Amino acid sequence: MEHCAVVGIGQTQHRARREDVSLAGLLREAAERALQDAELRFQDIDAVVIGTAPDMFEGVMMPELYLSDALGAAGKAITRVHTAGSVGGSTALVASHLIHARIHGTVLALAFEKQSESNAMWALSPVIPFQPQLTAGAGGYFAPLVRAYMRRADAPRHIGHLVAVKDRLNGVKNPYSHLKLPDIDLAKVEASPMLWDPIRQLDTCPSSDGAVAMVLTDARGGAHSPHRPAWVHGGAMRSEPVMFSGRDQVNPRAGIDCAKDVYAQAGITDARKELDVAEIYVPFSWFEPMWLENLGMCAKGDGWKLTEAGVTALDGDLPINPSGGVLCTNPIGASGMLRFAEAALQVRGMAGDHQVDGARRALGHAYGGGSQFFSMWIVGSDKP
Amino acid sequence: MTRPIAVVAFAQLPNVRRDTAREETELVQPVINEALEQAKLTRRDIGFTCSGSSDFLLGRPFSFVSALDALAPWPPMSESHVEMDGAWALYEAWVRLQCGDVDTALVYAYGKSSLGNLRDVLAQQLDPYYLAPLVPDSVSLAALQARALLDAGGCSEADMAAVAARSRRDAASNPFAQVKKSRAASQLLDDPYLVAPLRKHDCPPISDGACAVVLAAARSGGERQVVITGIDHRVEPHALGVRDLTRSVSTRRAAEHAGLFRGKVDIAELHAPFTHQELLLLRELSLSDDVKVNPSGGALAANPMMVAGLTRIGEAATRLARGEGKRAIAHATSGPCLQQNLVCVLEVT
Numbered sequence: 001m002e003h004c005a006v007v008g009i010g011q012t013q014h015r016a017r018r019e020d021v022s023l024a025g026l027l028r029e030a031a032e033r034a035l036q037d038a039e040l041r042f043q044d045i046d047a048v049v050i051g052t053a054p055d056m057f058e059g060v061m062m063p064e065l066y067l068s069d070a071l072g073a074a075g076k077a078i079t080r081v082h083t084a085g086s087v088g089g090s091t092a093l094v095a096s097h098l099i100h101a102r103i104h105g106t107v108l109a110l111a112f113e114k115q116s117e118s119n120a121m122w123a124l125s126p127v128i129p130f131q132p133q134l135t136a137g138a139g140g141y142f143a144p145l146v147r148a149y150m151r152r153a154d155a156p157r158h159i160g161h162l163v164a165v166k167d168r169l170n171g172v173k174n175p176y177s178h179l180k181l182p183d184i185d186l187a188k189v190e191a192s193p194m195l196w197d198p199i200r201q202l203d204t205c206p207s208s209d210g211a212v213a214m215v216l217t218d219a220r221g222g223a224h225s226p227h228r229p230a231w232v233h234g235g236a237m238r239s240e241p242v243m244f245s246g247r248d249q250v251n252p253r254a255g256i257d258c259a260k261d262v263y264a265q266a267g268i269t270d271a272r273k274e275l276d277v278a279e280i281y282v283p284f285s286w287f288e289p290m291w292l293e294n295l296g297m298c299a300k301g302d303g304w305k306l307t308e309a310g311v312t313a314l315d316g317d318l319p320i321n322p323s324g325g326v327l328c329t330n331p332i333g334a335s336g337m338l339r340f341a342e343a344a345l346q347v348r349g350m351a352g353d354h355q356v357d358g359a360r361r362a363l364g365h366a367y368g369g370g371s372q373f374f375s376m377w378i379v380g381s382d383k384p
Numbered sequence: 385m386t387r388p389i390a391v392v393a394f395a396q397l398p399n400v401r402r403d404t405a406r407e408e409t410e411l412v413q414p415v416i417n418e419a420l421e422q423a424k425l426t427r428r429d430i431g432f433t434c435s436g437s438s439d440f441l442l443g444r445p446f447s448f449v450s451a452l453d454a455l456a457p458w459p460p461m462s463e464s465h466v467e468m469d470g471a472w473a474l475y476e477a478w479v480r481l482q483c484g485d486v487d488t489a490l491v492y493a494y495g496k497s498s499l500g501n502l503r504d505v506l507a508q509q510l511d512p513y514y515l516a517p518l519v520p521d522s523v524s525l526a527a528l529q530a531r532a533l534l535d536a537g538g539c540s541e542a543d544m545a546a547v548a549a550r551s552r553r554d555a556a557s558n559p560f561a562q563v564k565k566s567r568a569a570s571q572l573l574d575d576p577y578l579v580a581p582l583r584k585h586d587c588p589p590i591s592d593g594a595c596a597v598v599l600a601a602a603r604s605g606g607e608r609q610v611v612i613t614g615i616d617h618r619v620e621p622h623a624l625g626v627r628d629l630t631r632s633v634s635t636r637r638a639a640e641h642a643g644l645f646r647g648k649v650d651i652a653e654l655h656a657p658f659t660h661q662e663l664l665l666l667r668e669l670s671l672s673d674d675v676k677v678n679p680s681g682g683a684l685a686a687n688p689m690m691v692a693g694l695t696r697i698g699e700a701a702t703r704l705a706r707g708e709g710k711r712a713i714a715h716a717t718s719g720p721c722l723q724q725n726l727v728c729v730l731e732v733t
Contacts, residue, residue, distance in 0.1 A: 001483050022513060054445030055467065060516075061440040061508040062467055065719040068619045075637060078619045078724070079476065082439075082467040084446055090464055094476060101482030103386075126444040239463040241453050254460035369449050 003383060004099040005222030005229035006344040008038025008215030014178035014329040017116040018209035023058060024070035026211045027112055031071060034108070034213035039226045042072030045215070046104035051081040051091030051111040052333035053368075058117040071108070085281070085368025086237070087111065088212070088336025089375030092364075093235045095216050096377070100232075105218050111338075112211035113331035120207060120332065138283065139204060141370060143196035146286040148250045150198065155289065155304040157198060161189040163285035164203050164327060166313055171324025173314075173353035178208045178329040203285040210331030212338050222383070230344035230379040233361070234265025237375045249371050255294040258374040263296075266361070266378040272297045275378075277319045277346045277356040279339040280365040283326045288312060291365065292320070314354065322346070322354040336366025340377055347381045388602035389481050390609040391705075391730065393422035394698030396595035399562040399686035402498040403592040408437070408447055411494045411594040413454035419490070419596035427455060430598075431486025433463040434477045436470035436493040437690050440505055451494060462486075469493065470595065470694030471617075471655075471716030471726045477599055478615055487601040494594035495690035502590050502689070509719060511622060522720065523587060525624070527579040529721040530660040532629040534581055538667070541581060544659035545569040548585035548684060551659075555681025562686040563589045588657040593688030595695050602733070610701045611733050614642030617726035622719070629721055632668045638727040639669055639713070650709025651676045653696035655716045657683040664722070665715065679703060693717065697728050704732050 010033025012018070018026055027050075035041060048071050050064050060066065064080040071078070083090040088111040095109035121137040149155065168184045171177035184202070192202040222229040238258035241247070259271070268274045280295070282288045289303030297318065298306055306312055312320035321327075323342040326335050343364035345351040351359075360381040367374050395418035397411065412435075420426060433455065437448050448465045457463065466472045470493025477489035503521035510516040520528075533539055552566035566572070566585070575583045602611045618634035618641075620627055639645065652675050656662035662684075666677065678684075680699040683692045693716025700712040711731045718724040 001485070054439050056439060056445045058512075059508070060512045061505065062438065062718070063512075065509055065619075065723055066511045066515075066622045068724075069621050069623060073619050074621045075618060075634070077617050079472060080467045081464065082448070083463075083465050084449060094464065094479075097476075097479050097483055101479050101484075103479055103482065123445050126446075128444065128450065131450075237462050237464060238460040239452060239457050240460040241457055242449060244458070252460075257460050369446065372449075 001100040002102045003219040003222065004096045004232040005217055005225065006214050006379065007217050007221060007225040007229045008034040008040065009341045009345055010034030010037060011176050011212040011338065011341065012210045014176055014208045014210035014331060016207060018114065023063060023114055024067055026114060026209065027067060027110055028070050030211035030213040031108060031110060034215050037227065038215040040215060045072065045106055045108045047077040047098060047107050048073045049079045049081065049091055049095040049107060049109045051087040051337065052113055053085065053087055054123055056118065056123040057120060057332065058114055083368060084373050085332060086336050086366040086373040086375045087368065088334050088338065089340055089364065089366030090237055092214060092337055092340045093237060093375055093377065096232050096235055099216050099218050106221055107216045108213060109216055110211060110213040111334040113333040114209045115207040115331060116209050139196040139199055142284055143199050145250050145371065146198060146284065149286060149290050152250065153301040153304055158186065159289060159304040159307055160198065160203050160285035161186050162307055163282065163288040164189045167321050167325045167327040170314055170322050170354055171328030174323045177324045178206050199284050205283040205326045205330035208329050208331040210329060210334050212334045212341050214341055227350065228348045228381065230347045231383050233378040233380045233384045234262040235377040236261035240372045242370050242372060250290065251294050252371045254372055255367065255374045258376050259295045262376045262378055271295060272318055274361065275318065275363050276359040276361050277322060278363040278365065279321055279323060279325065279342040281326055281336060281339055281367050282321060283330060285327060288320055319356045322351065322356055336375065339366055340364035344379045347379050387482050387484065388611045389478055389599050390602040390611050391597060391701035392600045393419040393598035394702050395419040395422065396560050396695055396698060397593050398560050399591040399593040399688055401562065401590060403496065408442065408451040408494050409454045412451045412492055415594050415596040416454055416492055419598050423598040425488065425598065430488050430490045432477055432480045432489045433461060434473040434489065434491055435465050436468050436473035436694065437495060438467055440508060441495055441497060441499060441689055443499055469690050469716050469718050471697060474597060474694055474697060475615055475617060475726060478612060481599060481601060489599040490596065491599065491694065492596040493691045493694045495688040496592045497590045497689045498592050523579050523582065525720045526658045527582045529629040530581050530658065533660050533664060536630045538630050539660055539663040541573060542569065543663055544586050545572040547659040547662050548572060551678055551681050551684040554679050555685035558680045558685065560686065561681045562591050564685065582658065586659040588683045588687035591686045591688040593686065593691045595691050595698055597694060597698050609733055610704045610730055612728060613731045614729040616641035619724040622723060624721060630664065632664055632722050632725060635665055635715065635725040635727065636668045638725055642727045642729045644669065644713055644727060644729050647711055649675050649711050649713050651679065651700055651703050651712035653678060653680060653700040653714045655683055655693045655696050657687050659684065661722055669713065693726065700730050704730055
């Protein structure tokens, strides 16, 4: 397989409503920043891969058809990926396959969501024949899983709040972050309204408008990169069914298998020790300890202990979500690619104020559906 | 040099105007089972799976999530989805196989075009700021293109009627086709216009359907197989005003990159939902008169959205496997007036 390098990364200012730009304008903002970082132009791009969550979120069917003009795709290949919440990660992986397979030399990967165009709660609550209606959006779906985790791991109630505070303080250091809550503390999270027990308002992610873009290229392109590239050391996707009797949604097997696959590709045997930083998809604060266990970074039942001990803080020995993560910025379709891109920024040493000192190997993680779709990559400073 | 990938199985549902009884899982399951059976593989033998569908057709988000249940994806599997025609899912699977670490892939697509008013639904594909508010429906946009082609002398209404008559006549021998009857081309011209210059016969039927393809790394050792020797896809600007609607430069470009012009073609399965689009594509692809065009009846005989493009690849491969030719082109399209096009070249080796 050809080597794949990330040589350009761009993201928008994320806000609740980006009424100053159209859908195309939002994507251009991210794409132009990524191209600028790579010191390339639209003409240098061979193909475009674009991902977003359900088309209902913006009310445009297959928006890549309309967006192809703004993305300079005319005459080129454009592919639209949709794998639920993991889509941002999957989009990056589909783009990386075009490089690995030597189909194209340089690919622009983008992901976006303009949540203000629609109402995600509505779009996430369809009536499906023979299935219970999910009337409370994602929070209503995931809260019972959090309660199950707390019971299984015997986790104290404040753990989620610790994550909520940590990620928001990290987000203050990230200039693109949607939420900026420098005064947040445990008491404020505990006092925020209860939405879906045990998830309080400050334990949840915001609804954001935003986009992210990455320029992926081959070994030759990586060698000519004006800034240090991030090299792809491994990538994997896994899917499992929504429901069947006995399915463990708290610690889903698709996540375990996906992590094992990506670690094996990167030659990692001890993720906790060998990874310097991870950007993982945490839309509700409790998912940090839950995913730490699912990702094999600690023993089952110990995830919350890592969080409580400060291991996952920016200055801890395994910083999780130094960018502020999904809890600060959630343009749904882009949230996964933001994790992948932030992981790449870390190993490029270009994360600014939220840079983890000496980060050389990082995990990007995304999940979607009812904790059933996973995509992950590992990127490193060194060419594999 | 790309890795040769063989099309080893293809299964489709009989296309119908309205499948009221089955939801997506039930549409997809029979074709997946049949394709795997043909390929003598089980789900666990499959290295990568990719599907194509559209939420807007089903009228609800994440419809592909339910379809996934048809696969019983347990233990979890490596899987992806494109919000596009299944032909692009096949492209993604082909790329994945080029990486060399997996050897088999399952591709499927499903579409229930009947659930909403399709012409209005497809209008939601348009530029949401400048075009969609005018609600130009899909047939009217195609009519605009047909008018441009007629005015440029690229075809006549009689040529278009001949395409319709031939397609539906050929469809009579295709057990999966939905529209199988046609009057003589000369009689068709007596019909009133639906949206001038298109008559009803110039337009595709509205179809519900599903299909599945199994791909595998080609075997060495001289075994007879149908191999993808080239595949490429390209898009054109969305704004109709900046395109020459009488051309399909993206199809031409994709065909060049897929190596179509390196040899003679016996069979062409073109995804041309409207009669004038077949004539336009034939010219763009420089296909000679002795090429068998759309022997299945094409999209004029059955046009399940998100499926019809992948079906073209499956039909072409099946006919080559049956010995009806040595080399074929399969084409898929997406978007208004052939905005995006994929070309797949298949050969018997």
